[in-house]
Amino acid sequence: MMEEPIIRAEGISRRFGGFVALREVSLSFRSGELASIIGPNGAGKSTLFNILSGSLAPTDGRILFEGNDVTGLPQHRFVHAGISKSFQITNVFPQLSVHENVRVAAQAMVAGKNFWSRRSRLIETDETARALLVEVGLEGVARRRAGELAHGQQRALEIAMAMACEPRLLLLDEPTAGMSPEETKDMVQLIEGLARSRTVILVEHKMKMVLGISQRVIVLHHGELLADGTPDQIRNDANVKRVYLGQGRH
Amino acid sequence: MTEIPFDLIALQVLTGLALGCIYVLVATGLTLIFGLLNIVNFAHGAFYAAGAYLGVFAFTYTGNFWLSLVAVPFGMALIGLPTERFLLRPVYGRDPSYPLLLTFGLGYVIVELIRIAFGTDGIPFNAPAALKGSLFFGDIAFPRYRLFVMAFTAALLAGLWFLIEKTSFGLIIRAGARNPEIVSVLGVDTSRVWMLIFALGTAVAGVAGFLAAPMRGVIPEMGVTVLIEAFVITVVGGMGSLPGAVIAGLSMGVVVSLTSYFAADYSNVVMFAIMAAVLLVRPQGLLGRPEFAR
Amino acid sequence: MKSTAVATPSMWERMDPRRLMGGVSQHRVLASAAVLAVLPLLVPYPALAINVLIYGLFAAGFNLVFGYTGLLSLGHAALFGTGAYGCGIAIAVLGLPWYAAILVGLVFSTVSAALIGGLAIRTRGVYFGMVTLALAQCLYFLFYQWVSVTGGESGLRGVMVPSIDIGPIHLDLFDPVQKYYFLLAFVVLALMAFSRILDSPFGAVIEGIRENENRARASGYNVWFLKWMSFVLSGLFCGLAGALNAIHLGVVSIDSLFYTTSGTVVMMVLLGGMGTFFGPFVGAAAFLSLEDITANWTSHWQLIAGLVFIACVRFFPRGIWGSILARLRA
Secondary structure, rough: OOOOEEEEEEEEEEEOEEEEEEEEEEEEOOOOOOEEEOOOOOOOOHHHHHHOOOOOOOOOOEEEEOOEOOOOOOOHHHHHOOOOEOOOOOOOOOOOOOOHHHHHHHHHHOOOOOOOOOHHHHHHHHHHHHHHHHHHHHHHHHEEEEEHHHHHHHHHHHHHHOOOOOOOOOEOOOOOOOHHHHHHHHHHHHHHHHHHHEEEEEOOOHHHHHHHHHHEEEEEEEEEEEEEEEEHHOOOOOOHHOOOHOOOOO | OOOOOOOHHHHHHHHHHHHHHHHHHHHHHHHHHHHHHHHOOOOOHHHHHHHHHHHHHHHHHHHHHHHHHHHHHHHHHHHHHHHHHHHHHHHOOOOOHHHHHHHHHHHHHHHHHHHHHHOOOEEEOHHHHHHHHEEEOOOOOOOOOOOOHHHHHHHHHHHHHHHHHHOOOHHHHHHHHHOOOOOOOOOOHOOOHHHHHHHHHHHHHHHHHHHHHHHHOOOOOOHHHHHHHHHHHHHHHHOHHHHHHHOOOOOOOHHHHHHHHHHHHOOOOOHHHHHHHHHOOOOOOOOHHHHOOO | OOOOOOOOOOOOHHHHHHHHHHHHHHHHHHHHHHHHHHHHHHOHHHHHHHHHHHHHHHHHHHHHHHHHHHOOOOOOOOHHHHHHHHHHHHHOOOOOOOHHHHHHHHHHHHHHHHHHHHHHEEHHHEEEEEHHHHHHHHHHHHHHHHHHHOOOHEEEOOOOOOEEEEEEEEOOOHHHHHHHHHHHHHHHHHHHHHHHHHHOOOHHHHHHHHHHHHHHOOOOOHHHHHHHHHHHHHHHHHHHHHHHHHHOOOOOOHHHHHHHHHHHHHHHHHHHHHOOOOHHHOOOOHHHHHHHHOOOOOOOOHHHHHHOOOOHHHHHOHHHHHHHHHHHHH
């Protein structure tokens, strides 16, 4: 018997006016997978990422998360269902402290019954935030303002925030964009750690990093699925070589 | 129910279209400035009032309506240029609420300056002799001045359309609205373009105020109502869309005019009811770009 | 066993303004109450102190939306004005007792906030300012035309509350000082509620929304609802300020719904320091004192107000209290 995939996209299309960004893409991801979506600029990977993470609704098709139809639900419902994302451009609360950033993210899950209680009494949220900061290596700067952090640290903070709602599916949009080789190495380690206990899907264009880290690689081209396989299969795929690898070094 | 005479309705529609023209002009200036500078000019109503007073002032000196009508846009541009240069330019790139608040404060200053210079009471101002009286279409009498306002607005809009769509200055405007960086890379002095656009928007507001003077009266606070009306029109027509402003402005004028005839009590609020409905059904407005809505 | 003495702060450290500020902000309601309690002794006449109280509360309510949630509303006159009219109508037209009238005022302002907020929050950024301004003006027209109840242009007269009897306490509201302390009781209660809201997870999230709306949404928050909630809560505080103003003045002027009232509260919060707890009261005090002083030598207050406002936005965006805080943090 096949295991139920954690997330399944069925015939997803997305049009912007007359422009078709995604055309009938069907995909599913197993629980615990570390997969990457790649493709040249304009291939539709950001669109697919936004649809899978709930910030964009598909024009056609369905999204099933753990067997439930979540198509068209607002973003916050995706988060409560167990899907979390990080942004391509660094996206934190710059004026709040690093600790407060994560705490605000963490308390989204206790919202409702405790929303009007005193913040200082929500010890659980506080500890979740502290533990997450340790996990991403930011415990030393917890009291600094998030806006003052170095770029790599802000990206790590973002991941901590994405983790705060205890997602079963974590979507990361170019997590190493703009990072130094040193910072990239740390981030890759962090992602590998995270992927041990949950499903992680990356959108990336750093080919070398993608092939090194992923168990599975999905290649998009002109809004359609071009290839889907292990890094080795992708490396040797004639179509991929033609449209992507041949274009230059990545 | 008694039958409503056709000629009265026709007259009411015409009155509405003339009123709509004023709305269109004010909203056009607002949209021009917003489209390119990304600034909502809250002093726009004050510029409208200033234009009316400037025109009336010029008229008392020259006694010539046409000369005054030409003087207003130039005079207003002279107010608009330094406003952009010294008040707004220093806050570009900062939070959009800065220019909003600055122009809001400027509105207070301009209105109070008008009160100091011309007093708090209104000034009566009549249409020039050549535009008095009515033209007859069959049995229906249309006031000449309102017809003139409509023709003048149409000509002005055609001129603006030509400027934006057909000239090289317009090309810069359109390119700049999409991507200011590219325009400055091409070697165009964008800061000068922005200054001219702001002055152009100010001039259009001033002309609208002067045109409205014989129809709606001249008082220092005349800009407040019209500013809010122009906001309603930009929201209804669509954020940042010139055609949207034209369509919404004209139809709003007709709706207000008909309401004030059939249900005068509701003429002040009918606009807001329409705006509320648009916000519920289509928050980005009729022809607006969706990024301004939730 | 080695001494595990925790270093007790030296006298010098205790005098350090930063530590002092930490203490003040920990007990911010108490500190506000203490300053406001002696305010009538500091200003030339009690009416000014009463205005600081009422407009300070109004500004605090506005600050929840503007300073903390990051929504620039230009329609807050609607919340203040409907609060005032609700309370005024309850007393002058319906003949209800003052406490019931205040409740009516709160219902009026909260309903207005729910409607205006519900519509305006469908738009973003600068359009939020335009829509709130327009909707507030719509309410202005409605109350202007509802002459039979509101008195229209000449305002609502006869909002008479000559005295208050609560158990053994008898307060004569014709005595401005007694009136001041009566109003102060409400303001302190409101500030307690306000401080409590800021302390809750809700308070943290609205600041998050101000900082980065997309991030808040991606963290699983229903941003629309939270903004709306902030607007409605703001309606409660501003409506209370309006209701107290109706009791204070005995009349409700149609100007309380006019856009200049919205402008005034924006100026007060900017002058005092947006997004700070004490800023609105500092701003209200500064604004009203300035108005009071200017009135002695010119009738063109709007000109001064506009110029001060421009200067403040341009050169002094943190406001008085905000600048003090920034200096102490640096």
